[in-house]
Amino acid sequence: MSTQPKAGAVLFAKDVARLAAFYAQVLAVVPKHAEAEKVVIETDSFLLVIHAIPAAVAAKVEIASPPVLREQVPVKLFLPVRSLAQARIIAQGSGGAIKAVEFEWSAADFTACDGNDPEGNVVQFRQALQ
Secondary structure, eight states: OOOOOOOEEEEEESHHHHHHHHHHHHHHHSSSSEEESSEEEEOOOEEEEEEEEEEHTTTTTTOOSSOOOOOOSSOOOEEESSSSHHHHHHHHHTOOOOOOGGGEEEOOOOEEEEOOTTOOEEEEEEOOOO
């Protein structure tokens, strides 16, 4: 009997290793698969593939420090974390950020807060209500 594949997303990156390390640390998981061009990060319910953008394109992409946020895009990921407080600390130490506690909001079964990865992609992180 086969199981249904997990839902997921592909995120294109200039620096695959750095971006993969950020997501693996914030999500508290070990990458499932890693090679120079792509890294697969898996949680209980989701697969995130960090994939290299072509070298010619990457050469034209500048990543500022702190990164310029890419807020005007048609898609924003939301990913589960065990603890927003812990993820906030890890994100800051890994080149990204999660907004302060006063920006958190709650829905039926989670608390959420926006943040960004080291390349400026805006991401929402969600913690289950306890």
